[in-house]
Amino acid sequence: MEPLSPTKARSACPRVPGFKAAGLHCGIKGENPDLALIVSDVPAQAAGVFTQSTLVGAPVALSRENLRAGSVRAIVVNSGVANVAMGVRGESDALKMTEWTAAEVGCSSKEVLVASTGVIGEPLPMKALRRGIPVAVESLTEDGLSLAAEAIRTTDTFPKWASRKVKVGGRNVTVAGIAKGSGMIEPNMATMLSFLLTDAQVSSAYLRGVLSRVADRTFNRVSVDGEGSTSDSVMLLANGHAGNERFTRRRQPGAEAFEAAVGDVAESLARDLARDGEGATKLVTVEVRGARTAGEADAAARRIANSMLVKTALFGGDPNWGRILQTVGAGRISMNLPRVQVKLAGIMVFRNGSSCGPAARRKAAARLEAEEISIELELGAGRQSAGIWTCDLSYEYVRINAEYTT
Structure with a gap:
């Protein structure tokens, strides 16, 4: 039997106003894309949920720390090497990825989140990343999210993305996301990365609540092989371009529709993660x-x-x-x-x-x-x-x- 592919025809990966993305090959994985970058043109509110493993990758620890600083401008992701169990070198390498990205984007390194996925216990090829990050910044486009989805894949058989549009208070709000994951997937999340983007205007506290609730009923409801991971991360960025009345609480008009849209995107991605389990046919x-x-x-x-x-x-x-x-x-x-x-x-x-x-x-x-x-x-x-x-x-x-x- 052949491995599964997406159930529905793959629509074009949508644009989210105010965001650009890129995906390219920088030299980590053979000839396949291995470096992804997502950038907001203004500081975005951000939330994240991460692996609950006691063994975590350096990128997870650094992203957790940077989320406490407030707003985010960029997410940089490599695939092929996980940057896990590398000690001080791993911490330094994760920090360098944020610093190099920040220098090219024009922001603070604390406004950059980082994620890595792949083989554990191997050093990141920093020369390749040093060359690749400036090229990724130069390659940023409004239509680049599909390329980023390709670049974060490891054993995935197809790229994963989803989107929803919802009208709140007379304003059109877009929610879109990409994800990777095929094996070692078991709640609470595992070897799974997902990056969700929206142009909604929200408070940081409200956004954290939305992501926590949505992740619990979607990404934490997926299991491929019952194995946990060191690197799984879900990040949600909101840049406010939609100009809606700022969401600060769940019972606010329009907030329920917005959270439902985020949930729909996350559920679509979560189902594709299960569908793409390594070797899965059902x-x-x-x-x-x-x-x-x-x-x-x-x-x-x-x-x-x-x-x-x-x-x-x-x-x-x-x-x-x-x-x-x-x-x-x-x-x-x-x-x-x-x-x-x-x-x-x-x-x-x-x-x-x-x-x-x-x-x-x-x-x-x-x-x-x-x-x-x-x-x-x-x-x-x-x-x-x-x-x-x-x-x-x-x-x-x-x-x-x-x-x-x-």
Whole structure:
């Protein structure tokens, strides 16, 4: 089976007023693009959420620090080398990337965020970056976001972008974003980068709240292989070009529509991250209902999404409800078996404590050939629910990760 590609035809990556971007090859990865730059023509309000790993890359630490300083003018990103576990050298290299970018853009280095993704434990090729950053600045265009999306890829099979437009207070507001990620993806985020841009006028505190809420229900609801990372980052910049009444609180007129647009962009990107899991042939939506607590609902969804036995069964088109119930039970999650139900691709295969029989399995097996499928589990123990996006696990996943350099 061939790896998945985007479900819908790829529309042109949109412009966001007041932002320019570039993506190019500077010499890190063979001949592929490996350096991306996004610049706002005015200082932008900024928010970020990052990996929760205890091992973090130098770029993550520096970006966290720079976000505290206030406004941001630029984001510089390299792919191919993660700049993780490099000690003082890694810290110095991340700082140099912000300083070189700031010198070319004409701002303070504290107004530059930085991200790196790729192999852990290797030094950044600083000569290549020193040459590449000025070229990236010269290459900035209003249509450059798609090139930036290409440049941040590692094992991704396609670039990821999304956009929404919304009218608030008579003003047109644009929200757009790009993302990368294919393997080592597990909530709370992992080897996943996403950069969201908007021309909305917002306060910094409000923007932080928007990103926190949106990330929790989108990017933190994706799992490819259950592995965490050192470098995942989501950054949201708002430059105010739309001229709307400044959003400062959730209940303000228009704020709900704006947050919904940010959420729509993030959800589209999150689904593409799951769709592009290394070697994936199926995008899988897991929905758990009837849990005793919200924590148990979340735990059940994650156990199903991360189960190698479940994921390989889906790859093989096997409607194996036993593997689903087994992994949930092994997690010591409350189930009321006489009320438990399992649907695969919309077909009930287990109900009220027993199998629905061979005919249901055959019907489900046929449906499991689709590129987008669902697992629905009713635990019958309460009223809480949770969902997650994941993918199947194929031979190709093993090949990609066996051949990926260390």
